[in-house]
Amino acid sequence: AQTVTQSQPEMSVQEAETVTLSCTYDTSESNYYLFWYKQPPSRQMILVIRQEAYKQQNATENRFSVNFQKAAKSFSLKISDSQLGDTAMYFCAFMKPLFGNEKLTFGTGTRLTIIP
Amino acid sequence: DAGVTQSPTHLIKTRGQQVTLRCSPKSGHDTVSWYQQALGQGPQFIFQYYEEEERQRGNFPDRFSGHQFPNYSSELNVNALLLGDSALYLCASSFGVAGGETQYFGPGTRLLVL
Numbered sequence: 394a395q396t397v398t399q400s401q402p403e404m405s406v407q408e409a410e411t412v413t414l415s416c417t418y419d420t421s422e423s424n425y426y427l428f429w430y431k432q433p434p435s436r437q438m439i440l441v442i443r444q445e446a447y448k449q450q451n452a453t454e455n456r457f458s459v460n461f462q463k464a465a466k467s468f469s470l471k472i473s474d475s476q477l478g479d480t481a482m483y484f485c486a487f488m489k490p491l492f493g494n495e496k497l498t499f500g501t502g503t504r505l506t507i508i509p
Numbered sequence: 510d511a512g513v514t515q516s517p518t519h520l521i522k523t524r525g526q527q528v529t530l531r532c533s534p535k536s537g538h539d540t541v542s543w544y545q546q547a548l549g550q551g552p553q554f555i556f557q558y559y560e561e562e563e564r565q566r567g568n569f570p571d572r573f574s575g576h577q578f579p580n581y582s583s584e585l586n587v588n589a590l591l592l593g594d595s596a597l598y599l600c601a602s603s604f605g606v607a608g609g610e611t612q613y614f615g616p617g618t619r620l621l622v623l
């Protein structure tokens with residue numbers, strides 16, 4: 394079974410700074426997908442970024458980018474120029490892309506606070 | 510384009526009761542997954558529905574059951590509620606079966622069992 398580990402329960406940074414959230418996972422699969430989701434206090438889970446394991450290029454979405462290290466099974470999220478609206482729980486998630494097995498396996502989350 | 514919707518937003522039940530939660534997927538999506546998120550934890554997969562059938566199930570007892578309708582909407586039923594069933598229940602929708610489809614989440618239903 395796959396496991397996802399987020400070793401930073403809480404982090405805080407000043408507005409406009411850059412912050413990196415860590416995620417490691419354990420799998421014997423060679424093809425899979427990784428996701429970062431954001432859950433603000435309003436509780437709706439929002440997709441931040443997605444990475445396909447067979448793509449070596451790191452995914453980016455505006456101020457959000459990942460550092461995907463497949464051999465190390467590491468998938469960190471970097472948030473540049475952090476904004477107050479980035480305050481939220483961030484969850485790393487793993488998906489094995491097999492028909493009939495599309496579930497997401499989540500980590501325990503990192504609570505990120507952006508300080509004005 | 511409407512996103513994933515869930516009802517109700519909050520629910521209070523007592524032990525032993527039964528509850529039904531509802532989910533409407535994002536327009537164009539045909540697959541619905543349900544997750545349970547205990548306080549301070551990451552979501553845990555309950556089950557997934559595609560073409561009105563349960564396609565995959567997580568490690569949850571048979572008290573948890575579901576249904577998908579022809580319009581792709583879905584219900585989650587929990588029987589004989591326990592205090593430990595108190596959680597945020599999230600519905601997520603996706604499209605297709607090619608593998609690796611992104612799941613989009615609804616706002617959740619907060620269930621409190623007293």
